[in-house]
Amino acid sequence: MWAVYWLAEGSADDEVQSRNFVGRESAFSFAQRLGGGQEMAWQCGPLRFSVSDHPWLDCFRDLRDLLRPARLAALEAREVNGGPGESYVEFPSGERPGAGIVLDLVSTSRVKAWGPHPRRKKCEELASEQGQFNLKRWRDMSMSLAETMERIQSARPTLGRLLAMMDLRRHLARTLFTAGIAAVMSTCDSVKTVLSGAVFTLINASEQEVKKDSHFLHFICSWTFGCGSRLSLAKSLILGLMLLAVLKGTVSVISQHVTKAFKDSYRVQSRTELFDHLLAQDLEEFEKQTARVMANKASPMVMDSMPLMVTSMVRTLTELLTSLIFLYSISPLMTFMYATAVPAFQVAAQAYLRKQAKGSLRRERGLEGVANRVVAEACEMIKVVKTFSREDGHTSLQKLSLEEAAGMKLTVTQGVAQVAADTLQQAIYCVSLWLGLVWVNVDSSAAEMTSFLLLVSKLGHQVNSFKSQVEDLFNTSDSLAEHFEFLDQQPKIFPGTYDGPVEGHVVFEDVSFAYPTRPEQKVLHGLSMELQPGKTTALVGASGSGKSTTVQLIFRYYDPFEGTIFIDGVPLKDWELTHLHRHMALVAQEPVLFNTSVRQNLLYGLPQCRIESDPKDFEDQMIAAAKAACAHEFISNFPGGYDTNVGDRGGQVSGGQKQRLSVARAILMQPRILVLDEATSALDAESEAIVQEALDRLVASSGSSVMVIAHRLSTVRQADEIICLREGHVVERGTSKELMELRGYYFTLVEKQAVTLDDIGGANAEIDRSLGWRAKAKAKVKAKSKAAAAAATEAAEAEDAEET
Ligand SMILES: Nc1ncnc2c1ncn2[C@@H]1O[C@H](COP(=O)(O)OP(=O)(O)OP(=O)(O)O)[C@@H](O)[C@H]1O
Numbered sequence: 001m002w003a004v005y006w007l008a009e010g011s012a013d014d015e016v017q018s019r020n021f022v023g024r025e026s027a028f029s030f031a032q033r034l035g036g037g038q039e040m041a042w043q044c045g046p047l048r049f050s051v052s053d054h055p056w057l058d059c060f061r062d063l064r065d066l067l068r069p070a071r072l073a074a075l076e077a078r079e080v081n082g083g084p085g086e087s088y089v090e091f092p093s094g095e096r097p098g099a100g101i102v103l104d105l106v107s108t109s110r111v112k113a114w115g116p117h118p119r120r121k122k123c124e125e126l127a128s129e130q131g132q133f134n135l136k137r138w139r140d141m142s143m144s145l146a147e148t149m150e151r152i153q154s155a156r157p158t159l160g161r162l163l164a165m166m167d168l169r170r171h172l173a174r175t176l177f178t179a180g181i182a183a184v185m186s187t188c189d190s191v192k193t194v195l196s197g198a199v200f201t202l203i204n205a206s207e208q209e210v211k212k213d214s215h216f217l218h219f220i221c222s223w224t225f226g227c228g229s230r231l232s233l234a235k236s237l238i239l240g241l242m243l244l245a246v247l248k249g250t251v252s253v254i255s256q257h258v259t260k261a262f263k264d265s266y267r268v269q270s271r272t273e274l275f276d277h278l279l280a281q282d283l284e285e286f287e288k289q290t291a292r293v294m295a296n297k298a299s300p301m302v303m304d305s306m307p308l309m310v311t312s313m314v315r316t317l318t319e320l321l322t323s324l325i326f327l328y329s330i331s332p333l334m335t336f337m338y339a340t341a342v343p344a345f346q347v348a349a350q351a352y353l354r355k356q357a358k359g360s361l362r363r364e365r366g367l368e369g370v371a372n373r374v375v376a377e378a379c380e381m382i383k384v385v386k387t388f389s390r391e392d393g394h395t396s397l398q399k400l401s402l403e404e405a406a407g408m409k410l411t412v413t414q415g416v417a418q419v420a421a422d423t424l425q426q427a428i429y430c431v432s433l434w435l436g437l438v439w440v441n442v443d444s445s446a447a448e449m450t451s452f453l454l455l456v457s458k459l460g461h462q463v464n465s466f467k468s469q470v471e472d473l474f475n476t477s478d479s480l481a482e483h484f485e486f487l488d489q490q491p492k493i494f495p496g497t498y499d500g501p502v503e504g505h506v507v508f509e510d511v512s513f514a515y516p517t518r519p520e521q522k523v524l525h526g527l528s529m530e531l532q533p534g535k536t537t538a539l540v541g542a543s544g545s546g547k548s549t550t551v552q553l554i555f556r557y558y559d560p561f562e563g564t565i566f567i568d569g570v571p572l573k574d575w576e577l578t579h580l581h582r583h584m585a586l587v588a589q590e591p592v593l594f595n596t597s598v599r600q601n602l603l604y605g606l607p608q609c610r611i612e613s614d615p616k617d618f619e620d621q622m623i624a625a626a627k628a629a630c631a632h633e634f635i636s637n638f639p640g641g642y643d644t645n646v647g648d649r650g651g652q653v654s655g656g657q658k659q660r661l662s663v664a665r666a667i668l669m670q671p672r673i674l675v676l677d678e679a680t681s682a683l684d685a686e687s688e689a690i691v692q693e694a695l696d697r698l699v700a701s702s703g704s705s706v707m708v709i710a711h712r713l714s715t716v717r718q719a720d721e722i723i724c725l726r727e728g729h730v731v732e733r734g735t736s737k738e739l740m741e742l743r744g745y746y747f748t749l750v751e752k753q754a755v756t757l758d759d760i761g762g763a764n765a766e767i768d769r770s771l772g773w774r775a776k777a778k779a780k781v782k783a784k785s786k787a788a789a790a791a792a793t794e795a796a797e798a799e800d801a802e803e804t
Contacts, residue, residue, distance in 0.1 A: 002027035002111075003132050005123035006034050006100030013096075013119065016126045020105070027102050028112065035098045036114035103127055108134040158480045159473065162306060174262055179314050181255040186319035188248040190326040191216055193458060195240050197451025214447050216240065255315075263307040274298045274487075282491045283557040284516045292376050297486050302479040309473060316466045323459045330452045338456060367405035374398045493559060496574035502583035503568045504672035504705040506531035506554060511563035513546075513553060523549045524728045526563065529721075531673065531705040538708045538716035540749060541725035547709045548589065550725075551675050554707070555584065567673075582607045585671035587679035589709075591662035593650030598635055599642040601650075601661060602626065605669045621668060628698070629664035630690045631657070656683045663691055667698055674699070677709045688715075713750055722746065 002021045007013070021027035099115020101123045110133065113120050128135035198214035221227040221236035278298040286294055327335040378385050378394040385391060513524040523546045531537050539547045552558055553565060556572050565572040567580065585605065593601045602622050603609045609618050622642070626632040634657055638644035650658045663679060676695065680688040692715065699706050710716050717736045724732040724745045731745045739746035 001105035003103045003105055003127065004031050004034070004100060005103070005127050006031075006036075007096075007098060007115070007119050007123060009035070009098040010096050013122050016123050018126070018130075031100060031102050031112055031114070034100055036100055036102070036112060099123060101127065101133075103133050105132055108132060108137075110138060158477045158484065161484055162480055163310075174258065175314065177258060178255070178262075178311050179318050181251055181258065182315035182318035183322060184251050185248055185255065185315075186322040188244045188251070189319070189458070190322050190455065192241060192244045192248075193454045194326060194451045195237060195244075197449075197454055198237065198447045199450075214451075259308065259311050262311065263304075266307045267304055270303055271299060274300075274303075277487065280491050281489065282493050283552075284492075285489070287517060290373070290377075292373070297483075300479070300483050302476050302483060305476075309469065309476075313466070313469045313473070316462055316469060320459065320462045320466060323455055323462060327452060327455050327459065330448050330455075334452065338459075364405045367401045371398045371401035371405070374401065493556060495577035496571075497576055498570050498574045499576040499579040500568070500570070502580060502672045504531070504533045504583070505566075505568050506673060506705055506707075507566040508550075508553075509564045509566065511553065511560045511565060513549060513558065513560045513562075515549075516558070522728060524553075524560070527725075527728070527730060528563075529723055529730070529733075531707055532720075533672070533705050534699070534703040535720040536699065536706040536708055536718065538710065538719035538722045539725060540710070540713065540716060540722055540746065542749075543711075544727075545725040546728040547725060548677055549728075551586065551677050551707070551709070554673070554675060555581070555586065582669075583672040584675070585666035585669045585673075586675045586677065587659070587662045587666050589678040589681065591650070591658045593646045593653070593658060593661060595645070595648045597640070597643045597645055598638070598661065601646060602642075602665050602668060605665045622664075625664045625668040626661075628667050629660045631660040631664045634660075659683060660691060663695065667695075670698075670702055670704075672702075672704050673707075674704050675707045675709075678711065679708075680715060681711065724749070 002024055003018060004021065004027055005016055005018045007016055019030065021030065097115055097119065099119030099122075100113070101110050101120060102112035103109070104111050110124070124133060124135055124138070127133035194214065194216055198217040217233065217237060217240070218227060220240045221233055224239060225232035225235045227233060227236070275298045278294065281294075324335060324339060327338070374394055374397045378391075385394060508527050508529045511524055511527045512522060514520070514522045527546075527550065529537065539550060541547055553560055554572075556565075556575075556577060559573065567575060594604065599615055599622065602625065603615055603618055606618060606621075609615065623632060626635055635642055635644070646653050646658075646661075650661075653661070659679060659681075660683070666674060674695075679695075680691050683691060695706075696718075698704070708716055708719060713736075716722055719736070721733060722736060722739055723730055724739070726745060732739055732742060734742070736746075740750065
C-alpha cells in the first residue's frame with residue numbers, strides 16, 4: 001500500500017490532500033502528475049544525480065533551498081528558464097508552490113518528496129496524525145542542514161569556552177610553533193609523495209622531461225648527481241627521499257616534545273585549580289553525590305585529553321592545507337572539484353551515522369558506568385558485603401549491566417553507513433581518477449597524474465582523521481558542558497573576612513534549620529543556647545532529635561535558614577572559616593582516619609605542622625597528647641609505633657582506638673571550642689573514665705567552651721548545662737540535678753537508662769531512692785512475671801483437660 005499527500009500549487013498550508021494506492025507505480029505516476037516527477041534528481045554543473053529518497057538527503061534539499069535565490073539570479077542573468085530536465089522548478093517568492101510526499105504504508109516511511117521543505121512538512125505532519133507515517137523515526141534518522149547548524153550552534157559556546165580556557169593566545173608562541181612544525185612535517189610528506197610520483201621520469205631519463213614533469217626531482221638532480229642518466233636520477237631521488245625522512249623524523253621528535261610539555265603544564269595547572277574548586281564546594285554537594293563522582297569531577301578525563309585533541313587538530317588541518325596546495329600546483333581544476341566533492345559526500349554519509357550511533361553510545365556508556373559503580377561500592381562496603389555474604393548479589397548486578405551494555409549492537413543501518421563511509425574513501429579516489437582522465441581530460445604527464453592520485457589518497461586519510469577529530473570534539477561536548485557546569489557551581493557558603501582572636505563564646509539565637517536535600521523536613525526549631533569558655537554544655541535527646549545537626553551548624557557546614565549563630569559576638573557568617581576552624585576541634589561519633597601513619601593522623605590538626613615541616617619537631621607535643629588521650633600505650637605496642645599505618649579510613653585500628661586517636665588530635669590542637677559528639681561511646685568504662693578525665697583536664701587548663709553529646713547520660717552529669725532536644729525542639733534545660741527534680745523528659749531518659757543510673761550517682765541516686773521508682777519498677781517486673789506464670793499454668797491445665 002502506498003499513499004500520496006500533497007499540497008496543490010497556490011493552496012493554503014492547511015489544505016493537504018491525500019490518496020491511497022495499491023501499486024507503487026500508480027502512486028509514483030500520480031505524484032509525477034502533481035509535480036513530483038523530477039524532484040529526486042538534482043543537477044551539479046554538467047553532472048546530474050538521481051537518487052531515491054533517503055533521510056540524509058534532507059540535508060541536500062535544505063542546501064538546495066538555501067541556494068535557490070542564488071540559482072534564480074544565475075538563471076535570470078543567463079535568461080534561462082528551468083526546463084523539464086531541471087532538477088527543480090523555481091518559484092518567485094510569495095507564491096505557494098506545490099509540495100508532496102509519497103509514503104510506503106507498510107514500513108510507514110517516506111519514499112519520495114518534492115516541493116519546499118516547510119510545505120512538505122505540512123504533508124508529513126498530517127500523514128503522521130493519520131497514523132500513516134512514523135514522523136518521529138524519520139526525523140530521528142534524518143539530519144537536516146538546519147539541525148546540523150543548530151547542533152554546531154549549541155556546541156559553539158562550549159567549544160568557545162574550551163578554547164578560551166586553553167588560553168591559546170597566552171600560549172600563542174607554542175601554538176604557532178606546533179602549527180609550524182606540522183607544516184614542515186606535512187611539506188616533507190607531500191614532497192615525498194611528489195618525488196615518488198616522479199619515478200616514472202626515470203624510464204626515459206631525459207633532462208627535459210624531468211624538468212617538465214618534476215620540479216622537485218630536477219631541483220635535486222641539478223644540484224647533485226646530474227639529470228642526464230637513469231642512475232644519476234635514481235641517486236638524486238634516493239637522496240631526496242632520505243633527506244626528507246631525516247628532516248621529518250627530527251621535526252617529529254621536537255613536535256612530540258613540545259606537545260608533551262604543553263599537555264603536562266596544562267594538566268598540572270588545571271588539576272590543581274579543579275581540586276581547589278572541589279574542596280570549596282558546600283558539604284551539601286558531597287552529600288548529593290558519591291565520593292567517587294565528586295573525586296572524578298576534579299580529574300575529568302575530557303580536560304586531560306583536550307590539549308592533545310586541539311594540537312592534533314591544528315596538525316591535521318595544516319597537513320590538509322599543505323596537501324591541497326601541492327594538489328593545486330599540479331591541477332587547479334581537479335583540486336577544486338575534489339575539494340568540493342569530498343566534504344559533500346562525507347557530510348551526507350556521516351550525518352546519518354552520527355545520529356544513529358550517539359544514542360546507543362550514551363546508553364552503553366551509562367551502563368558501563370553502573371557496572372563500575374557496583375564494583376566500587378562493593379569494595380567500599382566490603383565488610384557489609386562479607387557479613388551478609390551477598391557477593392553473588394553484587395556480581396549479578398555488575399554482570400547484568402555489562403551484559404546490557406554488551407548487548408547494544410550496531411543496527412544494520414549503522415553498519416551499512418559505516419561500510420559506506422569506509423568505501424567512500426575508495427570511491428572518491430576512483431572519482432578523481434575518472435575526473436582527471438576522462439571528464440576533465442587534463443593534459444597531465446604520467447608523473448603528475450601519479451603524484452596527484454597519491455596526494456588525493458593521502459588527502460582522503462587526512463580528511464577522515466580531521467573529521468573524526470571534529471566528531472570526537474563534538475562527542476565530548478556533553479562531558480565538557482557537564483565540566484563547565486561544575487566550574488560554574490559556586491558554593492553557597494562563602495567564608496567571611498573577620499579573623500580576630502577566638503575566645504570561644506558561642507551563641508545560638510532562635511536557630512531553625514532543615515537540610516537542603518530535605519527542605520520540607522525541619523530538623524531544628526528555634527534553638528537558642530550558649531557555650532561559654534570554661535563551661536560544658538551537654539545536648540541530650542533521642543536518636544534523630546538534631547544533636548549532630550547542631551554540631552554541623554557550629555562548624556558552618558550549613559547555614560541556618562532562620563536565626564543567627566554568634567561566636568564572640570560576631571555572626572558566624574562573618575568569620576574567616578580557616579582561621580576559626582584552627583581554634584575548633586571535633587571528636588566525631590565515627591572518627592575517620594586518613595590512610596597514613598598514626599603520626600601524620602595526629603599532626604593533621606596542627607596548623608603549624610605543614611607539608612614541608614619535619615614531624616619530629618612536634619614529637620613531644622604529640623606524645624603528650626597521646627598520653628592524655630590514653631593512646632600512647634597501644635600506639636607503642638604497634639609494631640611500627642607512631643609510624644604504623646592505620647589503613648583505609650582507619651580500618652586497621654579498633655573503634656575505641658580510633659576514638660582515642662581522635663581525642664589526642666583534638667587535645668594537640670588546644671582548641672577554644674571543643675565539640676565531643678559521642679566521643680567516648682566506643683570505649684570501655686575504664687578507658688572512658690580516663691579519657692574523660694583527660695578531657696576535663698584539657699577544659700580546665702585551656703578554659704575552652706565544650707559541647708558534649710552523649711547517649712550515656714553518665715558522661716554528661718557534670719555538665720554546667722544540659723539541653724534536652726526532642727524532634728528539634730528544646731524541651732528542658734538545666735543542670736542534671738535540676739532536671740532530675742523536674743521529673744520531665746530528662747528524667748524519663750534517665751529512667752530508660754536504668755543500667756547507667758548508678759553512674760549518675762550522687763544527687764540522682766538520692767532523688768531516685770526518695771521517689772522509690774526502683775521499687776516500683778521491681779514490683780512491675782514481679783507482677784508481670786507472676787501474670788505470665790499464671791497464664792502458662794492455666795494453659796497447661798486446659799491442655800490436660802482436653803486430653804482426658
Ligand atoms: N545530611 C542529611 N540530610 C538530610 N537529613 C539529615 C541529614 N543528616 C541528618 N538528617 C536528618 O536530620 C534529623 C536529625 O539528625 P541528627 O543526626 O542531627 O540526629 P542526632 O540527634 O544526632 O541522632 P543520633 O543520636 O542518632 O546521632 C534526622 O531526622 C536525620 O534523618
